[in-house]
Amino acid sequence: MSGLFRKFSWWLQRRRKEDELRKELQFHLAEEAAERHAGGLSEEQARWAARRDLGNVTRLQEDTRSLWSWILLEQLAQDVRYGARLLRKSPGFTFAAVMSLALGIGANTAIFSLINAALLKSLPVREPERLIELLTDPANGQPFNAFSYPAFVHFRDHATAVDGIIASHSSRFYVATDNTPADFGSGQYVSGNFFPVLGVTAASGRTIGPSDDRPAAEPVAVLSHGYWHRRFGVDPLVVGRRLTVDDHVFTVVGITPPSFRGTHVGREVDFWIPLSAEPLLRKESWMPRAGPKWLQLLARVNSEHSFEEARAELQTMFQTGVIEAELGLQKDPKPDHPARRWRLAVEPARAGLSSVRHQYGEPLLVLLIVSGIVLVIACVNVANLLLARASVRRHEIAMRLSLGGAPSRIVRQLLTESMLLASAGAVLGVAFAFLGSRYLLGFFATSRTPLVLDVGPDVRVLTFATALAIATGLLFGLAPAWRTTADAPGASLFGSGRVQSNRERRVLSRLLIGAQVALSVIMLFCGGLFLRSLHNIRSIDTGFDSHSVLLISTDPSRSRLTVEGQRNALREALTRVSAIPGVQAASLSDVTPIEGGGTMLTFELRGTDGVVREGRSLYVAWVSPNYFATMDTPIHAGRDFSWRDAAGGPKVAIVNQTLARQYFGDKNAIGARVGSKGGTTYEIIGVVGDAKYLELRETAPPTLYLHGFQQQGVSNQFAIRVEGPPMSIAAAARDTIRQAAPSIPVTTIRSLQDQVNASIARERMLAALSGFFAGLGLILATLGIYGVMAYSVARRTGEIGIRIALGAKQSQIRRMVVREALALTAGGIAAGMIAALLISRAIASLLFALTPTDPLTIGAVVVIMVLTGLAAAYLPSRRAAQLDPAVALRNE
């Protein structure tokens, strides 16, 4: 029987063992007494002598008991029970502490779960740590993962250090099933070895294999688990069904497991089709061409080679086989061709393609730091609450110390209480985080490139939360625990020395409050700057009115109509949409404001005075009649486009004020001509107000508007000005368009306001989150100041009683308390403001039309903080002023 096993079996029957020991000791006593009695002592004396001889029985039992008990564990259980009982007894304190921690831990965990989902989680594939990503490093910018098909073939056929190179390319397709109408879906071309190399097997049916990725192979598709749910309603017989992708029929051969969502974290994939289907779907295939860089490449390093060897091999192949080959194809390769500076970069791809990491890594880390500050404030808060409580428990602790309790044992017990608080905070915090991370994701989902992430808590997130709980428990628990036991027990018990230890504790708690106020000031200041910055962006004069405008995009190129047919169908649709009740104006255009894209062209401008100027990089927009009415952009001179212009009239153009001023000065722009060198020329018929084009932050660029129905292409975006909320007529407008132009698919529907908001998603996120965190910090600071003031008043009850008894007025007492609170706050404000001004320089680049030393923000922060101090002092000061001197003095 091994020692540990015996110990465990003794522990199981520990009651019996203790009973045994007691009986054994009784026997010992009886024997000893009998012996002494025989030695001549009286029976009574003999019993006492035996008892004395035995010594400290409790100690003996304790020593023996340690043989069958796990002392630490049992004491821990004891501490936990005791701590829980104490916390239950003071619900106010417990609530304040647990909530502080829950908010702090919750904020951090929420942000961490986003970081985890976007940056840390491994792909659910075989040996993800052996995956690498191939990137072209252009030497003067961000490396990008995009390669031509010939480059992919070269890598695939020659690399020896890898077990396979896989290629993929995402695209939007117009997808119909046998019983649902066509709709847009995100598909991904993949090479035939994509699934085998990743080691992903189908949840149902099979995946795409090398035999599917051949010219003339039967077109097949594999559905993602999510798409199977959304689009096919979990149809169990989906394998074998038809999927019509851009008018070509594919056979569904399988469904991927729910965990696999592609290699590009953050981007949703609905279905996968073989790369060999690309020539079928694209009018002019990119496969034979070295120009288009469209494939994302991943490779799996094989077990015989290291990461470094694979990198070296691929880099050599890239220089010789890819770049040189591509330059060799050109008739006259320039010696300074930028491709000569390109190098191959290789990155680990355990967590998938890197573009999401590059895009969101930094903002997420900044947010983690901000939420970290919130957690520190929360810890300071709880430490302060514990300090205040420690004074209440001074007698209890002193009693325990003087009865022989080891200080280390008492510190352990106090720390257990802190840990209990931290654990409760963590549990609640994880719940907050779960809700919060969904809310956070909303910010990313409304940006221009929506991010789709699985932010559910996993082992890593829970480990993070647990580590936070332990760290915070130590952080806020250690100092108070140490302070509490550092008092000499006698002094505390008998009241002398109280002054000394109190002063120390008060200094400590004041320092903590000062730090808390300072941190709050920093957060308030940053939050204020971000809010002001957002407000500045929001109040930019855009030159159009984004309220009440609905945008509906269509894709006429998907229809089989001629360009003329597309144009007629859309014009018919526009006429019908304009007739919908509630529609004030409607128009078609190629590009809508703040969409983030557009056209820039160079034109020649010939003024009415005959002077010709070259207009470089003019922004061009093709718009239909009524566009300016729809956008509420004023026409300052001349007229709007008309439908008569469209019917074979002379080519016309409208310019904005900036263009008119830049190129025609104070002369009249109307009647001037604009045109491409040797091409069509347009007569300028109107001048409209400036409007933002690509971005809200830019100054309105010189913009040339051309008639959308006088061009080669087709204006495909409906803009509809509505009375009331724009989405209210979304369904009616969509149906009207579908009826008038049944073959032209509707791609997206959104309000112009949403489109504008999407362009400032980062600003909105920064303002909302920093504002939220600042508010959180402020609440915590208020609680902190209140706690210290309340404690201070309670401690000075006697003194205040004497003051009142000696004739101090209520108002004087109140002023005394308030002055103390303000003094406490003022120090924190001063320190925080200095730090905030230093820190704010770092965020200057994130601010719009705002200096980081914005006086308005500084003033607001100071006022808010002072008001906070006053508010926190209100209740304690009232309590102090209303003290009954008789009662107060009796207590003392």
Place this chain on the structure above:
Amino acid sequence: MPEKPSPRVELLRGTLDLLIMRTLLPGPSHGHAIAKHIQRTSEDLLQVETGSLYPALYRLEAKGWIAASWELSDKGKRARYYRITPAGRKQLVAEQSKWDAFARAMGLLLRPAE
């Protein structure tokens, strides 16, 4: 106040285990008897503290060197009797030779002339 010289010797650390096992070598005995035996055999020079005797007994039992059972004492009372196990005998031999070597070394160093 100068300390009175005590006729008794303090037990050296670790020697109590050795003494208990040696006491049990002739046959089983209960705790009180073990203490008395050590005391008497050492001509009252060694006093076994009850506070350390019982924890030591349980410790030795936990290690498997001695075993215990409830039996009737010579006076007809139920007492916990300890007996040495084969593992305990082995341990005793090892400890004893270690002790012998230590005692010899101490003797040589403290009384080099003799």
